[in-house]
Amino acid sequence: MTTDDATDAxxxxxxxxxxFAVGDxxxxxxxxxxxxxxxxxxxxxxxxESGFADDEDDYYxxxxxxxxxxxxxxxxxxxxxxxxxxxxxxxxxDDAERVANELAERVSEWAGTLFPDAGxxxxxxxxxAERDPDGPAEERVVSLATRVAELDREADELxxxxxxxxxxxxxxxxxxxxxxxxxxxxxxxxxxxxLAKKPSGTLQVLGAEDALFAHLRGHGSSPKHGxxxxxxYVRGTRPEDRGSASRxxxxxxxxxxxxxxxxxxxxxxxxxxxxxxxxxxxxxxxxDGGDPE
Amino acid sequence: xxxxDASLPDGVERxxxxxxxxxxxxxxxxxxxxxDGEWRAWDARRSKxxxxxxxxxxxxxxxxxxxxxxxxxxxxxxxxxxxxxxPTYAVEFSPRPVRDLLDACEPRSNLFPLLKDARxxxxxxxxxxxxxxxxxQDVATRGQADVAVENRRFLADDGRLLLAVKARSEDVAxxxxxxxxxxxxxxxxxYEVLETRPLDRFHEDHLGVVATPR
Ligand SMILES: C[S@@+](CC[C@H](N)C(=O)[O-])C[C@H]1O[C@@H](n2cnc3c(N)ncnc32)[C@H](O)[C@@H]1O
Numbered sequence: 166m167t168t169d170d171a172t173d174a175x176x177x178x179x180x181x182x183x184x185f186a187v188g189d190x191x192x193x194x195x196x197x198x199x200x201x202x203x204x205x206x207x208x209x210x211x212x213x214e215s216g217f218a219d220d221e222d223d224y225y226x227x228x229x230x231x232x233x234x235x236x237x238x239x240x241x242x243x244x245x246x247x248x249x250x251x252x253x254x255x256x257x258x259d260d261a262e263r264v265a266n267e268l269a270e271r272v273s274e275w276a277g278t279l280f281p282d283a284g285x286x287x288x289x290x291x292x293x294a295e296r297d298p299d300g301p302a303e304e305r306v307v308s309l310a311t312r313v314a315e316l317d318r319e320a321d322e323l324x325x326x327x328x329x330x331x332x333x334x335x336x337x338x339x340x341x342x343x344x345x346x347x348x349x350x351x352x353x354x355x356x357x358x359x360l361a362k363k364p365s366g367t368l369q370v371l372g373a374e375d376a377l378f379a380h381l382r383g384h385g386s387s388p389k390h391g392x393x394x395x396x397x398y399v400r401g402t403r404p405e406d407r408g409s410a411s412r413x414x415x416x417x418x419x420x421x422x423x424x425x426x427x428x429x430x431x432x433x434x435x436x437x438x439x440x441x442x443x444x445x446x447x448x449x450x451x452x453d454g455g456d457p458e
Numbered sequence: 459x460x461x462x463d464a465s466l467p468d469g470v471e472r473x474x475x476x477x478x479x480x481x482x483x484x485x486x487x488x489x490x491x492x493x494d495g496e497w498r499a500w501d502a503r504r505s506k507x508x509x510x511x512x513x514x515x516x517x518x519x520x521x522x523x524x525x526x527x528x529x530x531x532x533x534x535x536x537x538x539x540x541x542x543x544x545p546t547y548a549v550e551f552s553p554r555p556v557r558d559l560l561d562a563c564e565p566r567s568n569l570f571p572l573l574k575d576a577r578x579x580x581x582x583x584x585x586x587x588x589x590x591x592x593x594x595q596d597v598a599t600r601g602q603a604d605v606a607v608e609n610r611r612f613l614a615d616d617g618r619l620l621l622a623v624k625a626r627s628e629d630v631a632x633x634x635x636x637x638x639x640x641x642x643x644x645x646x647x648x649y650e651v652l653e654t655r656p657l658d659r660f661h662e663d664h665l666g667v668v669a670t671p672r
Contacts, residue, residue: 184585197572202584205612209587225545225568232570232585237560239573243553333554429557 183208184231185217193227197235241429247334248357251327255348258323265316272310279303287317336431337421341414341439342396349392350418361419361426368422369393369415393418398443403450413442465514468521469542475499481512483541486565488558489534502660505535506596506622509660515653515668518618519543519592526590526612528576528605529597531555533562533569539594540569547586551575576605579612589614596622603644606669610648613671619649621667622657634663641665648672 180186182202185193209224218224269287276283276293279302284292293310296303324345331344335357338347353371354360360368372392393399393414402410417439424432466472466481473482475492480499491499502508510517522544530536530548532555540546540562548563549572550556556573563569574582576597590612597605602623613619623641625634642651649669657664 182584197585200584201580203580205583205586205588207588208585228570228585229563229567232572233560233563236556236571236573240553240556240560243573 180206180208180211182206183211185212185227186215193231194234194238197231198239247330248351251330251334251348252352252356254323254327254330255345255352258320258327258345261316261320261323265313265320268309268313268316272306272313276306276310279306287313290314291317335422335425336429337424337435338418340431340433340436341421342393342418346392346396350422353392357422357426361422363419365412365415365419368419369411398439402443402447406446406449409446410443413446414439417442465516466511467517467519467523467542470500470511470519470521470538471497473497481508483538485537485541488537488562489532500538501534505538506657506661506664506666507535507594507620508538509657509664510620510622510655510666510668512660513655513657513666515655515666517620517668519620523591524587524589525592525594526586526609528593528595528609529599530559530571531596532558535594535596536569537562537566540566543592544568545587546570547572547582547590549574549576549582577601577608579608583611586612588612590617592618592620594620598624598627600628602627603641606645607648610671615671617671619667619669619671621645621669622661623665623667624661625663625665634665638665642667645669 182200183206184196184200185208187193187196209218209221212218212224212227213220218227265287269285269290272290272293273283273285276289280293280296283289290310290313293307294314296307298304298307327348328344331339331347335347335351338350338357338360342350350368350371351357351360354363354368363371368391370391393411396414398414399407399411417435421435424430424435469483471482472479473494474480475482475494475497480492481502482494482497482499484496485498487493487498489504491501493499500508500511502512507517511519519542521542525539525543525546527536527539527546527548530550531552533548536546536548536559540548546569548559548569550559551574553573556571559571563571570585572582572585576595577599588611591614593606593609593613595602595606595609599605602621606619606621610619623638625632625637628637628641638654642654645651645667648671650672651667651669653666653668655666657666
């Protein structure tokens with residue numbers, strides 16, 4: 166009997182609780198993950214008796230294959246669930262930053278009427294938060310400035326969280342894009358799985374329409390760059406080569422996202438290939454007699 | 459000195475490595491440990507079972523056993539166990555270290571990883587066989603005695619429990635000796651304790667326990 170037959174015959178006489186006693190729509194791998202039994206039994210002997218395995222060695226080889234596949238799949242799935250955490254964290258970080266900046270403007274405007282020497286922006290708020298208010302109006306301004314400083318600190322902590330989580334949830338993407346950009350790409354795509362399924366041309370322009378990144382891109386940037394424009398490999402490349410740079414980067418990030426999603430192992434050679442490709446692109450500037458950086 | 463030692467299982471030897479007398483097993487290196495040909499050092503400071511062997515506890519191990527290992531983490535110790543034992547089931551419930559555990563399983567045909575909670579043996583009793591010779595337990599979690607009791611069902615009547623108790627996992631504030639007494643008392647109804655040794659030389663506030671089912 167071949168192994169396939171044995172599986173199909175759902176190991177006819179086998180104990181229905183055994184991992185290898187599979188039902189119609191199940192594989193032994195599924196049963197390793199989801200099955201239960203109150204008590205163990207002499208599974209190797211039962212497997213041979215029921216015809217699932219030819220002998221004990223055959224049994225352990227099948228067991229090994231099923232436990233490795235089940236564990237690998239489950240680890241991938243559980244770690245992939247981490248991509249949701251990244252998505253929320255990066256959105257929260259951007260919200261916290263945006264709201265802190267908005268409120269900081271309000272604070273500077275108001276503070277200017279009470280403290281002639283008040284600074285501006287989040288930095289100004291941090292400094293205001295340290296002051297001793299005199300009277301109810303100053304109290305409100307100092308209190309509001311304190312919230313801004315706290316919100317800004319929360320944004321920093323969210324960033325630290327992203328930096329520690331991204332390399333686990335998406336090791337290759339995080340290594341090449343950096344943890345925050347990796348999280349942004351996952352967030353813009355709606356998850357690691359959807360990102361992994363997008364062609365690289367789509368990844369390249371993810372976030373291009375998003376007003377949030379307008380300030381990161383600065384003025385006059387071409388709409389063909391999405392959020393990956395913030396990557397040093399695009400931003401730091403001379404304008405006439407940015408198209409090639411962002412295509413090359415998007416290509417490698419797409420491969421990274423796919424490996425992260427489907428197998429989850431870290432492949433440092435990807436990053437090395439990207440570095441090499443970028444050296445080639447940037448060397449053009451030198452060949453043209455231009456400034457290489 | 460290279461040599462066999464009566465208290466060591468077949469497949470575990472003391473060998474001179476980098477000028478030191480080290481416990482070694484034969485297998486692919488896993489965590490940057492020093493090697494000598496096929497042999498690789500088993501670092502007692504990174505392994506409670508290694509510490510128990512290093513201290514000369516009578517583990518009853520002779521090599522080739524069927525082993526259920528609870529709390530496999532990234533596979534440091536269980537990879538050495540699989541080097542000298544027979545079929546070895548490695549249970550760990552945290553996905554992170556299991557990535558490395560999978561790497562340790564890859565070159566070993568007798569090491570079976572299971573991402574399961576050791577407090578819920580019914581979730582792996584359909585995979586792990588009955589009558590295991592050895593139950594190794596190193597789960598740094600509250601209720602270590604309960605885990606050992608619950609997993610008695612996998613052990614042969616003349617099998618061995620090799621348990622590392624971490625005092626701080628039960629109660630960070632209590633005196634370790636008081637914690638050890640409680641754990642041993644909780645084992646009492648299910649296991650006969652054969653030997654206990656503090657593992658402090660290698661692992662602070664840990665107790666090594668060798669026991670057999672009643
Ligand atoms: C001290 S580490 C084990 C180190 C490992 N035995 C070695 O020497 O290589 C303890 C492990 O127990 C795991 N653990 C804690 N509670 C557990 C449970 N209920 N089921 C399975 N594993 C558990 C932890 O995730 C951790 O990896």
